[in-house]
Structures are given as structure tokens and as C-alpha cells.
Amino acid sequence: xxxxxxxxxxxxxxxxxxxxxxxxxxxxxxxxxxxxxxxxxxxxxxxxxxxxxxxxxxxxxxxxxxxxxxxxxxxxxxxxxxxxxxxxxxxxxxxxxxxxxxxxxxxxxxxxxxxxxxxxxxxxxx
Amino acid sequence: xxxxxxxxxxxxxxxxxxxxxxxxxxxxxxxxxxxxxxxxxxxxxxxxxxxxxxxxxxxxxxxxxxxxxxxxxxxxxxxxxxxxxxxxxxxxxxxxxxxxxxxxxxxxxxxxxxxxxxxxxxxxxxxxxxxxxxxxxxxxxxxxxxxxxxxxxxxxxxxxxxxxxxxxxxxxxxxxxxxxxxxxxxxxxxxxxxxxxxxxxxxxxxxxxxxxxxxxxxxxxxxxxxxxxxxxxxxxxxxxxxxxxxxxxxxxxxxxxxxxxxxxxxxxxxxxxxxxxxxxxxxxxxxxxxxxxxxxxxxxxxxxxxxxxxxxxxxxxxxxxxxxxxxxxxxxxxxxxxxxxxxxxxxxxxxxxxxxxxxxxxxxxxxxxxxxxxxxxxxxxx
Numbered sequence: 001x002x003x004x005x006x007x008x009x010x011x012x013x014x015x016x017x018x019x020x021x022x023x024x025x026x027x028x029x030x031x032x033x034x035x036x037x038x039x040x041x042x043x044x045x046x047x048x049x050x051x052x053x054x055x056x057x058x059x060x061x062x063x064x065x066x067x068x069x070x071x072x073x074x075x076x077x078x079x080x081x082x083x084x085x086x087x088x089x090x091x092x093x094x095x096x097x098x099x100x101x102x103x104x105x106x107x108x109x110x111x112x113x114x115x116x117x118x119x120x121x122x123x124x125x126x
Numbered sequence: 127x128x129x130x131x132x133x134x135x136x137x138x139x140x141x142x143x144x145x146x147x148x149x150x151x152x153x154x155x156x157x158x159x160x161x162x163x164x165x166x167x168x169x170x171x172x173x174x175x176x177x178x179x180x181x182x183x184x185x186x187x188x189x190x191x192x193x194x195x196x197x198x199x200x201x202x203x204x205x206x207x208x209x210x211x212x213x214x215x216x217x218x219x220x221x222x223x224x225x226x227x228x229x230x231x232x233x234x235x236x237x238x239x240x241x242x243x244x245x246x247x248x249x250x251x252x253x254x255x256x257x258x259x260x261x262x263x264x265x266x267x268x269x270x271x272x273x274x275x276x277x278x279x280x281x282x283x284x285x286x287x288x289x290x291x292x293x294x295x296x297x298x299x300x301x302x303x304x305x306x307x308x309x310x311x312x313x314x315x316x317x318x319x320x321x322x323x324x325x326x327x328x329x330x331x332x333x334x335x336x337x338x339x340x341x342x343x344x345x346x347x348x349x350x351x352x353x354x355x356x357x358x359x360x361x362x363x364x365x366x367x368x369x370x371x372x373x374x375x376x377x378x379x380x381x382x383x384x385x386x387x388x389x390x391x392x393x394x395x396x397x398x399x400x401x402x403x404x405x406x407x408x409x410x411x412x413x414x415x416x417x418x419x420x421x422x423x424x425x426x427x428x429x430x431x432x433x434x435x436x437x438x439x440x441x442x443x444x445x446x447x448x449x450x451x452x453x454x455x456x457x458x459x460x461x462x463x464x465x466x467x468x469x470x471x472x473x474x475x476x477x478x479x480x481x482x483x484x485x486x487x488x489x490x491x492x493x494x495x496x497x498x499x500x501x502x503x504x505x506x507x508x
Contacts, residue, residue, distance in 0.1 A: 031268050031453065063182045074177065
């Protein structure tokens, strides 16, 4: 069992004025370094915004564009606002499809070798 | 560049990917010098966070050196060492103006749940993460904090997420001095919540987990009492008794959606009938005294969980929760590290080169080899 008297720094932030959460009770103000207006990010990346959002924000990520069947499912999911369960269920389904698509893509070279090999053996046997 | 990439549930590899580029005038490109694996990265690894696409790179706890910068970046220069909050925040919107940078509305087109987050699925904006040699950092004048010359990367690495998250967890408990605080989860965030509870003046801090080495670590690192919930039968009754029969004043959930302790919730979570297991929240609600405070910093995914909200209402509880608004805590906690109140790097148990990141994930997820926190070194130890 601990002895709280052993803890030298105990209570150093006891005064609420020492707590970083307190500034939120001050009048709103921009963070240090913030710039207005914010330029709009331009890219050919297909940004998917959920159905409850009016505009694309000025900055966004471009990690992995939607593609294949999983991409089609994601595009469909993003038609719905993010408070709809179907939005999330379709995205989770798309994740699983994405995973299977990836596995199939990885198996394609092996499958191609097997098909070509099989056809060659068949031709040689003739 | 080399980067960790997600390849479907439970699988990550390190691969070649194109180097990041400046995509917005307020971007910088960072050469990552240290990057940590977070407990919430395991939710991604396990396929529990929606819109986690194959090929994306995880990692939202990192520090590095500015390598390139957009034309509107004013406060940073090439070669500056910076610690980057996991939230991507514009600094000017309704929420940022109130210090709530975790809720920024200018960085995430995909959902209104949170701001953009590095390497945390397309649900939080689709940004690449920092478990790579290089990473793009938007709004570079707002989020990143310059690392003082007298401090090492590893000393400040956890200012990017888990230390402020733990602190905010304790702060949301509204500790006024002398309270009994129960922290569920003795992982990295839980450890920092325990340390923070002491800083805020708690009278007693109790850690609850089921992994023996983590409880031992918590006892030594945070000087707390510990309870292994697998050894005590009904953990709620045990804790209430331990807290004088009434319950704890404050309970903190530092576990999130992969909580052990309830077979029903675990099965429902695996079957996607709910978003993971909310066992830790329900234990918080049941363990805290009437009129007490419950603080939630564990991560939960959409769309829903079976939470005992009726008990919370009838007991008159205050529930507070949020992703951490990291930026506002960084300078304050930096001073605590400098003053020796918190030995942040003291929780690092393992260091790996980036190429061994999949092994590090495995070790961390399986809680093997006494693993508390893994740090990756994408450009070596120098």
C-alpha cells in the first residue's frame, strides 16, 4: 500500500488556477500561431465527407483513396450522416471487403503462375 | 520512405511508400525521430475502428525535426525539433477558440466526432501517421511545440498524447483535495492518470487491472494501491468496501473498448453488436459514490455501447469525457517533467527500429515481456 506522504509532488496542481483546463473558461480567442483565413487545400484526392456535413474543411488527409468494391461501399456509406448507424455499419463492412480485396490482389501473381503453368503442362501433354 | 502499413485486422508490415509532400501552405514535413505505439493503435490493428483502410500508416505519438515547410508557416524553421499533438487543429474555429482543439471543425471531413488525428483511420480525417520515416503535419504553427534544447526527444515524446490524456482524465475528475480516485487500467494512460491524480491533490489512488506485471509497475511507478480484478470476485463490491463502503469519489476509465471482465460485452463487441466492450465505464459508474465524478479517456468507437446510464442518472453522477485537447496541456506538463514531478520516459520498456514495428505491436498487444510502452526509432538511435 502506498503512503501519500511519500509523494513529494502531491497537490502541486491543487489550485484550480494551476490547471490547464481553466483557460477554457476565459473569453474565446484564437490559439497562438493560428492564421485567418485558412487557404483551401487543393488536391485531386477524392474527399469523402459524411452526409451531415455541408462543406469540405480547408485541410484534410489523403492517406488512402477509396478503391474497388470497398471504395464503392465507402462512397455509399458517406452519403449518410455520421449519426446514422448504417453509415458506420457500411464502413465496417467496407473494411472487411477491403481486407479481402487486398488478400486477393496479393494472391494474383501466384494464381497467374499456376494458370500459366497449368496451361503449359496441358499443351506439352498434347 | 519506409512506413508501417495496415494490411487488414491483426496484420501490419513495414513497406516502401511515397514520401509525404506539402499539400497545404501551413504544412510541414517532419523527419520522425521517435514514434510510440499507443494502446489505441491496437483498436486499429484489431479492426475495431471504422474506415481503417488497407495501406494506411498508424502513429499519432511522435516527435521529429522539420524537414520542409509550406509558404505560410511562420514560427518554425527547417531543423527545429518539435513534439506534435495527436489532434490536428486549425486554432481559429469555434472549438479551437475555446481551447477544445480535439474538436476542431476544420480538419476532419469524415465525421463530426472529433478533429483530424494522425494515423487514426479515415474516421478522423484520413491523415497518415508517424510510424514512418517522414510525416506531413498540417497547421504547423498551431499544434507542434518546439522541444527545448535541454530536453531529449524521449523526455517529451509523451506530451503528444498519453501524458496530457492521463492528466486531462484526472482533471476532469474535478479533484479538490483528499479524494479517493480509482483508475481502471494500468496501461500508459492509466499510469499518467494516477500520477496526475496525485499532482491534483488526491488523497488516495487505486489502480485496477488484471495483468500482474502492470499492477506491479503501477505500484512502483505511481505509488498507488492496486487491485487485480480477477482475484477479488465482484470487483465493484470489493472496491466499494475498500473505499469505506460508499464508493470512490472519482473513477477514471483509462481502458476503452477492449476491456476484459465481461464475457457478454466481449462477445457482443466481437459480433459488432456494440462498439467493443464498455465494461470499464460500467464499473466506473457502479464503483463511484453517489454524486461522484466519472471521467472517461478510454477510446470507444461508434455506433453504440450498452452503458448503464440509468444508474448514472439515479446516482447523480457527473460524467466527463473527451479526446484530450493536447496542446493546452503541453507547456504545463513540460514544466512538470523538467521539475522532476513526472518521469515521462520512465514508462518506456522497449525500443525498436521501425523495421521491427510489427514485432513491437505483437509484444504490446499480447502484453508480453513486461511490455508497458514501445518506442520506435525510424532513423536509428542517434
